[in-house]
Amino acid sequence: MSKPRIFILEDEALIADHIAICLEDLGYEIAGIADNGEEALNAIEKQNPDLCLIDINLHGDLDGIDVAQEIRRRFSVPFVFVTSSADRRTLARVQRTEPAGFIVKPYTSEDLASNIGIALYKASQKAVQPISSSEVAPELDDSFFVKDKHELIRIRYRDILYAEAMDNYTRLHTQKGKFVLSQTLKSVDARLNGQGFLRVHRSFIVNLLHVDLIAPRHLLIGDLEIPVSESQRARLMELIRLF
Structure with a gap:
């Protein structure tokens, strides 16, 4: 290469x-x-x-x-x-x-x-990922649906910014808005594995596509500061350098 x-x-x-x-x-x-x-x-x-x-x-x-x-x-x-x-x-x-x-x-x-x-x-x-690809031929495995009141909303993996632990629930922050999932962050982490996500802290999973800055103990997605645990920092840097 x-x-x-x-x-x-x-x-x-x-x-x-x-x-x-x-x-x-x-x-x-x-x-x-x-x-x-x-x-x-x-x-x-x-x-x-x-x-x-x-x-x-x-x-x-x-x-x-x-x-x-x-x-x-x-x-x-x-x-x-x-x-x-x-x-x-x-x-x-x-x-x-x-x-x-x-x-x-x-x-x-x-x-x-x-x-x-x-x-x-x-x-x-x-x-x-050309802009028009999802409009012309959407992949069945590039997304999932979440329930919001009486509606089911499609969330594409690339639109997820980060996920945040809330006891036994998870708050999903996306470009469409925020959604609460009735799953633990551990379960969500297993679902997102292999999609370009990393659990950088016990309370946060981030989409590497949306990370704007990495500091010694935190990273930024937009203006939001997300902590990075010492145990996961090496893995984060490994993935960044790999790409």
Whole structure:
């Protein structure tokens, strides 16, 4: 299997070199390095990397957010910001580009590993699950039904965000809303096994597709912080790196 190829857009040469070394140690291939937006866009068009790491402050007329907008418009390449710029105005601009991740400097090798792993995993899922596939030929084993009052509602596995223990019940958080299941979290875990889910804590199961950030003792799905037990952290990192 070929190594994922990552392009680095960073205006400080020492930082760019350090990122490149970290990525190679993690098993990735460097698709190229640039310090300005124009050069980066030309290189990305030629190299077609699997992922781009983008600093916001760059040499030249374009900043990293401008470059990200062009990447989103012209190429099917996910990108992760690696920057020290995290003020409210900058974050508002960043959010509009819909990045695959956001790393605040100073970063660690673990920050790079987790964010890149998640970004590549999400990109691979989009590649194998076209938007129209469920509408044209839905799979019978890609979903299940839950009872909500007098209705049965179909829940697709990919739409589940996370599951939360409630004594002998489980609250299922999905993109459609919240549902209470009359099953323990252990039973739900057995049902979700092999579908891209992981029980990261005795009280939580998460869908790896929706994990946005992994920290030493927790992860984020959107703005929600979910604890990660020490015993499950190694398994989580193993799965992320595997993808």
